[in-house]
Amino acid sequence: MAQERILLIEDEPDIAEVLQYNLEKEGFAVEVARRGDTGLEALRREPADLLVLDLMLPGIDGLELTRLLKRDAATSRLPIVMLTARGEEVDRIVGLELGADDYISKPFSPREVVLRVKAVLRRLQPEDAVSDLLEVGGIQLDVSGHQLRVRGREAPLTATEFRLLRLLMERGGRVQTRGQLLSDVWGYAEDIDSRTVDTHIRRLRRKLGPEADRIETVIGVGYRLRP
Numbered sequence: 001m002a003q004e005r006i007l008l009i010e011d012e013p014d015i016a017e018v019l020q021y022n023l024e025k026e027g028f029a030v031e032v033a034r035r036g037d038t039g040l041e042a043l044r045r046e047p048a049d050l051l052v053l054d055l056m057l058p059g060i061d062g063l064e065l066t067r068l069l070k071r072d073a074a075t076s077r078l079p080i081v082m083l084t085a086r087g088e089e090v091d092r093i094v095g096l097e098l099g100a101d102d103y104i105s106k107p108f109s110p111r112e113v114v115l116r117v118k119a120v121l122r123r124l125q126p127e128d129a130v131s132d133l134l135e136v137g138g139i140q141l142d143v144s145g146h147q148l149r150v151r152g153r154e155a156p157l158t159a160t161e162f163r164l165l166r167l168l169m170e171r172g173g174r175v176q177t178r179g180q181l182l183s184d185v186w187g188y189a190e191d192i193d194s195r196t197v198d199t200h201i202r203r204l205r206r207k208l209g210p211e212a213d214r215i216e217t218v219i220g221v222g223y224r225l226r227p
């Protein structure tokens with residue numbers, strides 16, 4: 001298997017060094033950039049499989065960089081793990097809304113970073129034997145037959161509701177921002193009225209009946225399907 005490449009953008013040398021060491025020990029090829037703008041140049045020069053991104057950076061800050069990467073088709077799918085310091089909760093929410101995949105709050109252990117990085121990469125890997133039946137609690141979704149059963153009873157779904165439910169089930173428990181859902185379910189690039197998502201979630205909950213509360217609202221961020 002090819003070595004997976006990680007770009008780490010972090011301006012604090014001690015943190016950068018310890019993370020690089022630990023990620024390389026796990027077999028990743030790690031490149032370090034100390035500024036947002038040089039990090040962006042590094043990505044354009046050679047694509048990475050994952051970006052570990054500090055938020056407070058010289059040059060271009062982490063949020064602005066995320067915005068730029070998501071806007072560019074060449075990098076919009078690049079998974080991003082953000083490093084946030086205490087007091088950056090608002091930035092963290094903005095980062096997730098912009099499409100970051102995960103965040104780690106400082107101070108963190110290098111081990112934690114390695115685990116999160118691996119988890120994000122694993123989630124993105126296409127599974128060889130994709131089961132046709134998705135099952136969470138009393139919800140059963142037959143993917144090829146487009147059929148939903150809730151606690152054994154069949155419930156009809158529209159095409160959009162089907163895509164929305166399938167996505168929430170496949171992303172097992174992970175919070176999906178409204179922006180992500182809009183882009184992955186509806187295919188909108190950005191800035192379309194996010195109430196579209198809320199409306200469909202409401203309808204989907206009705207169809208899920210006794211399992212409706214599996215779809216949790218994460219205030220200020222989006223939705224997740226409770227495993």
Ligand code: CA
Nearest residue numbers: 011054056057
């Ligand atoms: Ca920093």
